[in-house]
Amino acid sequence: MWPVFAVPGVGWLIAFFVVSVYAVMAVAFGSVDPVLRTAVPAWNPAHWDFSAISEVLHRVFGGDLGKVFVRTFWFVAASLAGCIAVGYPVAYYVARKAGRRRGLVLALLVLPFWISYLMRMLAWTNLLQPDGIVNRLLHVLHLQGPPRNWLDGNPQTVIFGLVYGYVPFFILPLYSTLERIDGRLIEAGRDLGASAIQTFLRVTLPLSVPGLMAASVITILPMFGDYYTNTYLTSGSPKTDMVGNQIEHYLLGTTQPQTGASLVLILMAFLFVLMAYYMYTTVRQQRLADR
Amino acid sequence: MNPFRRRNGRAPVLAMVTWVYILWSILPVLVAVRISFNSGKSRSAFQSMSFRWYWGDKTLSVWHDATLHTAMLNTLQLAALCMLLATPLGVAMAIGLHRWRGKLSNAANGLMLIPIVTPEIVFGVALFLVFTQVYTGVPSGMSRQLIGHITFTMSFVVVIVRGRLAAIGNQYEEAARDLGATRMQAIRLVLLPLLAPAIFASVMVVFATSIDDFVISSFLSTGASTDTVPIKIYSGAKGTSTPALNALASVMLVFTLVAIALAAVAMKRMSRGGGGTDGAARAVGNLASLTG
Numbered sequence: 001m002w003p004v005f006a007v008p009g010v011g012w013l014i015a016f017f018v019v020s021v022y023a024v025m026a027v028a029f030g031s032v033d034p035v036l037r038t039a040v041p042a043w044n045p046a047h048w049d050f051s052a053i054s055e056v057l058h059r060v061f062g063g064d065l066g067k068v069f070v071r072t073f074w075f076v077a078a079s080l081a082g083c084i085a086v087g088y089p090v091a092y093y094v095a096r097k098a099g100r101r102r103g104l105v106l107a108l109l110v111l112p113f114w115i116s117y118l119m120r121m122l123a124w125t126n127l128l129q130p131d132g133i134v135n136r137l138l139h140v141l142h143l144q145g146p147p148r149n150w151l152d153g154n155p156q157t158v159i160f161g162l163v164y165g166y167v168p169f170f171i172l173p174l175y176s177t178l179e180r181i182d183g184r185l186i187e188a189g190r191d192l193g194a195s196a197i198q199t200f201l202r203v204t205l206p207l208s209v210p211g212l213m214a215a216s217v218i219t220i221l222p223m224f225g226d227y228y229t230n231t232y233l234t235s236g237s238p239k240t241d242m243v244g245n246q247i248e249h250y251l252l253g254t255t256q257p258q259t260g261a262s263l264v265l266i267l268m269a270f271l272f273v274l275m276a277y278y279m280y281t282t283v284r285q286q287r288l289a290d291r
Numbered sequence: 292m293n294p295f296r297r298r299n300g301r302a303p304v305l306a307m308v309t310w311v312y313i314l315w316s317i318l319p320v321l322v323a324v325r326i327s328f329n330s331g332k333s334r335s336a337f338q339s340m341s342f343r344w345y346w347g348d349k350t351l352s353v354w355h356d357a358t359l360h361t362a363m364l365n366t367l368q369l370a371a372l373c374m375l376l377a378t379p380l381g382v383a384m385a386i387g388l389h390r391w392r393g394k395l396s397n398a399a400n401g402l403m404l405i406p407i408v409t410p411e412i413v414f415g416v417a418l419f420l421v422f423t424q425v426y427t428g429v430p431s432g433m434s435r436q437l438i439g440h441i442t443f444t445m446s447f448v449v450v451i452v453r454g455r456l457a458a459i460g461n462q463y464e465e466a467a468r469d470l471g472a473t474r475m476q477a478i479r480l481v482l483l484p485l486l487a488p489a490i491f492a493s494v495m496v497v498f499a500t501s502i503d504d505f506v507i508s509s510f511l512s513t514g515a516s517t518d519t520v521p522i523k524i525y526s527g528a529k530g531t532s533t534p535a536l537n538a539l540a541s542v543m544l545v546f547t548l549v550a551i552a553l554a555a556v557a558m559k560r561m562s563r564g565g566g567g568t569d570g571a572a573r574a575v576g577n578l579a580s581l582t583g
Contacts (some may be wrong), residue, residue, distance in 0.1 A: 001474070002331070002387050002390035002391035003387060004348050005384065005386045005390075005391075006387025006388050006399055007387070008380055009383060009384030009387070009403070009445060009449070010384065010399045010403075011444075012380060012392060012441070012445065013375060013402055013445070015437055016418070016421070016439075016442040017406055017417075019404075019421055019425060020401070020420065020421035020442075021413075021417050023417060023420045023424050023425055024413075024416060024417050024420055025422040026424070027424065028418050039424070053510055086312060089305055089308045089484075090308065092305065093302060093305040093306060093309045095318065097301065097302045097306070098306075099301075105313070108316075109313070111316070112316050113497055114329070114547050114551050115320055115547075116502065116503050116520070116521060117505070117521075118503075118505055118521045118523065118524040118525055119323065119544060120320060120538065121318065121524075121537065122323055122524050123319035123322060123323035124319055124538055125321055125334070126322060126326055126334050126335050131333075131336055132335040132336075133322065164315075164316075172508060173549075211467040217408075221409075222411060224411035225410025227448065228411065228505055228525055230505070231525075232525060244412045245350070247416060251416055253536070257420065260416060261301040261416065263421065264412070264416045264417070265415070267412075268409075270409065271527070274408075276407070278407075278408045279404045282399070282404055282450075284402070285399065285455065286457070289457035289458070
């Protein structure tokens, strides 16, 4: 009788998730109405036509879209580096050093989850205006001469925004791994004569790798599909377009759903390894917990 | 100074980094809230305190601008409905998947995890295409957005509840069965009270995710009447916007924080009576007196 409990949820996911993803494939491998320019999906795999997606693939490998993919990759890599630089020390402190204040610090770390993502970005568009606080502060500190417009298609602003947006999601999984490390192992390292830094590098850091991986994957995946942070912090400038911007453009901006759907499939193919890794580790943890 | 000093357990440099991070993560939002009280049109320079953008302005304030308060009502309605539908679906699925063994169960479990790792834009596009190509009968606008939000959030519920199920184990339910409860009674009177904290956590996560969602709502929106708050904030970035956007975002922030605080209080109340091993023992005890 247990399957009965799972049936409504499974049925829902099949109807609205599996069928939806299949619809993306049917549109990408279908054709376009010659008059109306609308998508004519091919539901039967026997009729799939791969000419549209191979054209898009040509543009990705060597064409105009290649630049966008490379840019997306660098933006995500730089943002991940930023998340590690900011998130690791914070997670480490809260997990192992905060002592009595841990509850308070944890509550403050969770706070950004309850604040709308776009409101947090809205806040930065206020601060980064030409006459905003950031420019005034930089001027007072003599770090910058004339005020700069940070919001006109600045790659640094986009990377900064991505780090700001995603670092809370990075900290929590890492925190829970660091918190579970057996303190006796760290003490043993010290007692055997290793310095604090050696102990960190050879005991704590290796033990935190699973958490670091989980935290990285869970922030990288949404970052690859992110287009709103970019649009929002660059007033829609195309100079910093990421893959997500192109997908949105082809589906909502113009009527080329076939190109948009092909791009979605290519993006998913790129991310497949990361998605599989996350699912594999989650299932393994579930197994261990159930035992 | 050594940031990883162990002997007295303190790490001043790390503490400083953490507090600077916390300030960095919260101060900008407080500045945005302050700008919502600006008397002028500027979203960067504060002039003087006023409620102009809340209700003072006769055309552009949150109270008077229909598009803004429609967006607010849409967002809250969507989040409430999503909470009511995604949570029971997810809880039932978690119980089912936890007990049900076999190849098909593994497949269902894998299927449940895919939405969690799928970037939202893939979700948005997939739902957009499925509603324009397959489920054309579903009325456009909020019904479609609601289906999208449920599909996106249900898996979170399953994962949270499954974690708790694994921690509880089967013994309480078995005790209830030994005491003569039917399977449904055991679930209703023993398992669900034990799951209460996880269900509460799920409700909060679903609410926060739905209220915050931009991508899915935006792909399934059909214009001003189905815009949500995140869509409004987003589209405000391109055009010339006023601090009314900040006011709108601030009102939503207050709603969310109040909801979270209420939920936390309720959870504390409930866990006093029904959580932990202590509460679990009591739940079985109640059942024994009921059937005995």
